[in-house]
Amino acid sequence: MPFVDTGVDTALHVVAAIVLIGTIAAVGIGFWKIHELPIHKAASKEHHQIGLITALTWIGFIWHWVWVVAVIIAFVDGEQALRRIRDIWKGDDELERVPSSEYKNEHKTTPASSVTTTPKETEHA
16 A cells, blocks of 8 residues: 555645645635625615514524525515505506596596597597
């Protein structure tokens, strides 16, 4: 067996131990950096729920699905998302809100039918 019970054998064991410890440390630091990502993102955006995100991140070490919730809260602008969902739900996705008095003046009903047409529809008709 080459290198057995020699100084080279000992040097190779030392190098292997250093590589092993370095690899474990790099994986641990990488895991920590990725795990702290929601906190850093929330701090950079000055998020209103930074305390909640921090708590969820720490709880995420035990229950990993909680960390996913922290990432979603940190990266999604909740107020803007709720406004968008509200607008889609109400149906005024890209329409401006029209007061009811202007709405009545804008829509004309023909006496012969109950069909309501807007001025734009009469232009195209």
